[in-house]
Amino acid sequence: MDLLVDSSGLFFDGLVWTFKLALLTLFFATAISMIVGVMSVTGLRLLRAVALIYVEFFRDIPLLVSLFFVYFGAPLIGIPLDPFAASAATLSLWGGANGAEIVRGGFNSIPQHQRTSAAALGLKPWEIYWFVLAPQALLPIIPPFTGLFTLLIQSTSLAALIGVPEFFRIAQIVVERTTMIEGHSPAFLVFGVVLLVYYAICSVLNLGTRKLEQYMHTRTARTVVSAEVQIIDRRAEESV
Amino acid sequence: MQYNFDFDYIWSSAPALLDGFILTVQVTAISIVLTVIVGVIGAVIRVLAVPVLSHLVIAYVSLVRNTPLLAQIFFIFYGLPSIGLGLSIFNSGVLALVIWGGAYNVENVRGGFLAVPKGLREAGASLGLRPLPYMWLIAIPLGIRVSLPAVLNTSVSVLKNSAYLQAIGLAELTFVAMERIAMDFRTLEMFAAIGLIYLGLVLTLSILVRRIEHVMHRPFRG
Amino acid sequence: MPFSLSWISRCVAFTLALVVVVGSASAAGLPPVPDAIKDAGLVRVGTKCDYPPYGYLDNQGKPQGVEVNLGRQIAKYALGDSSKVELVCVTSANRIPSLVGGKIDVIIATMGINAKRKEVIDFTDPYAWGGSEIVVPSDSSVKGMADLKGKTVVFIKGAWQIPWFEKNLPDVQTLKLDSVSDALQALLQGRADAYAHDLTVLAGLAKNNKKIRLGGEVYQIGFTGAGVRKGETEWRDFVSAAIKKAAEDGLTAKWIREHVEPDLQDAVMNTWDLDKAPKS
Numbered sequence: 001m002d003l004l005v006d007s008s009g010l011f012f013d014g015l016v017w018t019f020k021l022a023l024l025t026l027f028f029a030t031a032i033s034m035i036v037g038v039m040s041v042t043g044l045r046l047l048r049a050v051a052l053i054y055v056e057f058f059r060d061i062p063l064l065v066s067l068f069f070v071y072f073g074a075p076l077i078g079i080p081l082d083p084f085a086a087s088a089a090t091l092s093l094w095g096g097a098n099g100a101e102i103v104r105g106g107f108n109s110i111p112q113h114q115r116t117s118a119a120a121l122g123l124k125p126w127e128i129y130w131f132v133l134a135p136q137a138l139l140p141i142i143p144p145f146t147g148l149f150t151l152l153i154q155s156t157s158l159a160a161l162i163g164v165p166e167f168f169r170i171a172q173i174v175v176e177r178t179t180m181i182e183g184h185s186p187a188f189l190v191f192g193v194v195l196l197v198y199y200a201i202c203s204v205l206n207l208g209t210r211k212l213e214q215y216m217h218t219r220t221a222r223t224v225v226s227a228e229v230q231i232i233d234r235r236a237e238e239s240v
Numbered sequence: 241m242q243y244n245f246d247f248d249y250i251w252s253s254a255p256a257l258l259d260g261f262i263l264t265v266q267v268t269a270i271s272i273v274l275t276v277i278v279g280v281i282g283a284v285i286r287v288l289a290v291p292v293l294s295h296l297v298i299a300y301v302s303l304v305r306n307t308p309l310l311a312q313i314f315f316i317f318y319g320l321p322s323i324g325l326g327l328s329i330f331n332s333g334v335l336a337l338v339i340w341g342g343a344y345n346v347e348n349v350r351g352g353f354l355a356v357p358k359g360l361r362e363a364g365a366s367l368g369l370r371p372l373p374y375m376w377l378i379a380i381p382l383g384i385r386v387s388l389p390a391v392l393n394t395s396v397s398v399l400k401n402s403a404y405l406q407a408i409g410l411a412e413l414t415f416v417a418m419e420r421i422a423m424d425f426r427t428l429e430m431f432a433a434i435g436l437i438y439l440g441l442v443l444t445l446s447i448l449v450r451r452i453e454h455v456m457h458r459p460f461r462g
Numbered sequence: 463m464p465f466s467l468s469w470i471s472r473c474v475a476f477t478l479a480l481v482v483v484v485g486s487a488s489a490a491g492l493p494p495v496p497d498a499i500k501d502a503g504l505v506r507v508g509t510k511c512d513y514p515p516y517g518y519l520d521n522q523g524k525p526q527g528v529e530v531n532l533g534r535q536i537a538k539y540a541l542g543d544s545s546k547v548e549l550v551c552v553t554s555a556n557r558i559p560s561l562v563g564g565k566i567d568v569i570i571a572t573m574g575i576n577a578k579r580k581e582v583i584d585f586t587d588p589y590a591w592g593g594s595e596i597v598v599p600s601d602s603s604v605k606g607m608a609d610l611k612g613k614t615v616v617f618i619k620g621a622w623q624i625p626w627f628e629k630n631l632p633d634v635q636t637l638k639l640d641s642v643s644d645a646l647q648a649l650l651q652g653r654a655d656a657y658a659h660d661l662t663v664l665a666g667l668a669k670n671n672k673k674i675r676l677g678g679e680v681y682q683i684g685f686t687g688a689g690v691r692k693g694e695t696e697w698r699d700f701v702s703a704a705i706k707k708a709a710e711d712g713l714t715a716k717w718i719r720e721h722v723e724p725d726l727q728d729a730v731m732n733t734w735d736l737d738k739a740p741k742s
Contacts, residue, residue, distance in 0.1 A: 006521070007521075009522075010522070010523050013523075057439075060400075060438065060439050060442040060443065061400075061435050061438050061439060061442075062400040062401065062402075062403035062404075062414065062438060063400070064403045064404055064406075064414060065403055065414055065431065065434060065435060065438060068414075068418070068431065069431040069435065072421070072427040072431070072556075072559050072563060073427060073428055073431060074563075075562075075563035075564045075565065076427065076428055076562075076563065080563070080564050080565070082565065147305075150305070150306060154306075154307065154308035154309070155308065156308075157308040157310045157311055158308075158310060160310070161310075161407065163550075163551060165523070168308065168310065168311060170523070171311075172314075173511075173519060173523065175318065175643065176512055176641055176642070176643035176644075177518075177519060177643075179643040179646055179647055180512070180514065180518075180642060180643050180646060180667060180670070181514075181670060182670070184322075185318065185321075185322055185647050185650070187314070187315075187318035187319040187321075187322060187647070188315075188318075188319035188320070188322045188323055189319075190319075191311060191314050191315040191318065191319045192315060192319060194311050194315075195303070195307045195311050195312065195315060198306065198307045198308055198311060199302075199303060199306045199307050202305075202306035202307070203302075203306055206306070318647060321647075321651040326651050326652065326653075328653070329637075329653065407640065408639075409637055409638060409639050409644075409648070411638075415638075418555065418619065419555075419619055419620075419638055421555075421559065422554065422555035422556070422619045422620030423578070423620065423624070423625075424578070425558055425559060425562065425582050427559055427563075
């Protein structure tokens, strides 16, 4: 236990890095999801194809492999990236790909007649998206997006494998130092605490979004989506 | 920066990559089977609302879904031995993947059960079916069909997450690539190779998924 | 006219000037610093962070060690200030990709000089030599390298003990992990029968841990050098000379006394004296 207290400063610094990485990633991933998600439901085949390729690429390759690829490969084509930048970029792109799928699911869950009625009323395409489709897509995508956000926060731990001094890396370092210098391994305690800390962070996030969901529920009159759609939406939330 | 992409290097690494590929497939296949079993058992416990066990299952699922897989892997591989539960690298890897995937599958399968109309439970009860035979004969077959997409999606995730096991020394595909890079420094060649292999594996599994879905839905078509 | 005031003062001025010029030249005594480094204003050094006494992290998580100090000293020689350095943690597996990828400018990370690495990077003159060894559990039955046949040996990814074993002891099961402590834990947990690495780091581990001991046979004597990107000859010459200067100025010895256990200091000092390397 003393070990934890002694290293608490180090752990705190690690948490700061984790938060920085997580916030950056969540922001860009959401932005990319919105853009690519809309692209994947437009009428233009080219946009849909581009969106599809992007999404398949990042969702089919393990995130770890993408991360190593970006970190080690980018300098070889002339873009120098430090570990933090490489992590933020890769995680955002991956989060964006998964988020795009969620957004696509959200749009697809809106009954087709909304789109046709809006067109019949003479709304232009961008108006249809902005005033009719998007507001209705917002509610069903909140639960899967919560899942994605928790996954993204958890995935910041991968940055440890390329040297970012975030929370998990600090835990690794503390275990390594103690093992080498004192001869016994505090892994059970340290990694156990790490799990609890991440659990706490994600639980807070889950609570927050549940409140958001309730708030939006009372503000919209939409019927609850069917279980089937919920399951399909869940597709997107747990692929890592 | 100049970089000459060396295709021959990929061919010469093929034997090592093949060994890694085989290990990836082995660990993934075993893990997927076990995650489905864990998922079904956990979902049945939740749906039947077994007194103590279903709370444990809720806690288990919540814990696994809110913590990073990498931390879980390190906890199992480095932490458990110090309280006497040392497992081999392969077994630690399988255990970690099964614990992780099983938690997601509990939710997937439970979602499937919830989609089975309540009326069927009552109909079964009026025909004299006790809960467990009802589960086995009616709820599970129907529930699995609904949850199949999600279960197989989690299985694809298990395949991708097998790459994390390279951090504990399992010589699977990503490990082999990282090790070759450490010896010969051919970064782009190795990542391009394993990127394509993973893409191929995932697409194959997805196509398999779709075929199985197609076959299972046959009784309900038409 | 000899000994007139103007003549004497001119002689004195000339002598003074000569002294100043000669004096400053020998105080620098180093090749020129490449413009790239000067423009960057910073020397990025890749060092080990899990390898006492050469590169490790202290309680505050800051890099310390003999090679870490060497890196700081190079920055001082190059840019006048030892704080104009960025110390980047590298491992045996990623040190060369990090250098080639432009994330660091020089590797000072217990890197052995071998032909394969020479194909990809340029080495400075060697600054130390060393041997490889193994550690086994204290109660192990392994008495020498021959006893390892058929057993499992753990290595660090990218370390040169791996090719040595492939060539000389192919009948071992290899387990490759990322860091020194991972390997040590694997050994202690029974996942491997032996851990093969450099004598220097293993000696330190064995000293601190009663549960392990050295195997007893030293193999593969090799030389350690710093690494720079291929073709950067100006920088390489500077680093070579800077390392030699640090040794000449007694700094290396000072750092060894600072970071190495008292019992091991003489042994480590020997490894930094190239004349003491065994002729094989």
